[in-house]
Amino acid sequence: MKAIDWDRIEAELDANGCAVLAGLLDAEQCAAYAAAYAQEGLFRSRVVMERHGFGRGEYKYFSHPLPPGLAGLREALYPPLARIANRWQAALGLDDRYPADHADYLARCHAAGQTRPTPLLLRYGAGDYNCLHQDLYGEHVFPLQVAVLLSRPWDDFSGGEFVLTEQRPRMQSRAEVVPLFQGDAVVFPVHTRPVNGTRGIYRVNMRHGVSRVRSGHRHTLGIIFHDAA
Secondary structure, X not given: OOOOOHHHHHHHHHHHOOEEEOOOOOHHHHHHHHHHOOOHXXXXXXXXXXXXXXXXXXXXXXXOOOOHHHHHHHHHHHHHHHHHHHHHHHHOOOOOOOOOOHHHHHHHHHXXXXXXXXXXXXXXXXXXXXXXXXXXXXXXXXXXXXXXXXXXXXXXEEEOOEEEEEEOOOOOOEEEEEOOOOOOEEEEEOOEEEEEEOOEEEEEEEEEEEOOEEEEOEEEEEEOOOOEO
């Protein structure tokens, strides 16, 4: 994995609720992940969004064991994100803390019955979109996740922007559209995050989604750090 300026990532998450890891994957890696969508043996389930009111398009959850590259990426991203998550927990006055090692955190999930892997591949075609949502799969929820754009904007697809919304207490929602190139990843909150206000720190509610794809096909790799019940 390329070197990442985690101080910058932390500052951008605090300020804007998201941060971009530019060029996290190279073009060859992106193409390999996108092509893996056709390999049924890699996945535990397939979800057609329209059947559940989630939007349009589809996605597949990887099964155990995860492909080595994906497992390694998940393990490498977790420790610096856990440090940020623990600071957020302290800021919000919450007692729970996340272990430094991802294997220890997964053991916590598995002990609570959350044993199904959550990394996934998403595929969108023209007219597809993903409704605003939160990826909550059980009692244990790691507060940050990562999405990697595998396709090339304007070459492989148009439209399909990554969108975040933030609902602050007694205020209208704020939207953030995150421009991404192939191989870029966005780090963002799963559920809530702390925000500094005039009266101290308060909690805001976050949702994420994908706007309508205008043409072509868009593939995304999603990395969620808690497993599912």
